[in-house]
Amino acid sequence: MRSGFIISISKTAGIGLIRDSNNQKIRFHVEDTNGVPNKGDLVTFEISFKNWSLAATNVMVLHPPKESAQDALI
Numbered sequence: 001m002r003s004g005f006i007i008s009i010s011k012t013a014g015i016g017l018i019r020d021s022n023n024q025k026i027r028f029h030v031e032d033t034n035g036v037p038n039k040g041d042l043v044t045f046e047i048s049f050k051n052w053s054l055a056a057t058n059v060m061v062l063h064p065p066k067e068s069a070q071d072a073l074i
Contacts, residue, residue, distance in 0.1 A: 001044045003062075006037050018043060018056050028056035037061050 002020050009016030014030040016037070028045065030036065037043060037059065045056035 001046060001058075002056075003042070003044045006039050006041045006043060009037060009039055011036065018045065018059070026054070026056045028059050032057045033059040033061065035061060 004018040004020035004026070007017050007019045007025070009030070011030065016028055016030065018026045018028055020026060026045070026047065029050070032050075032055075033043075042062045043056075043059050044062060045059045047054055048057040049055075050057065
């Protein structure tokens with residue numbers, strides 16, 4: 001499993017972006033989460049091939065955002 005934090009999310013479109021510990025941006029679909037994540041949430045996820053491209057799947061929110069968690073991944 002990989003980890004990162006949510007850097008943007010559009011709940012109306014149902015998509016968002018995760019920045020992982022390697023500073024990569026990975027797209028995800030809200031339907032692949034264990035709830036409704038918010039910007040800044042720390043998450044774990046897997047990478048899968050979805051809709052003809054790579055995306056984060058099985059996104060699990062670990063806990064609400066904390067400055068130290070975000071700073072550690074930047």
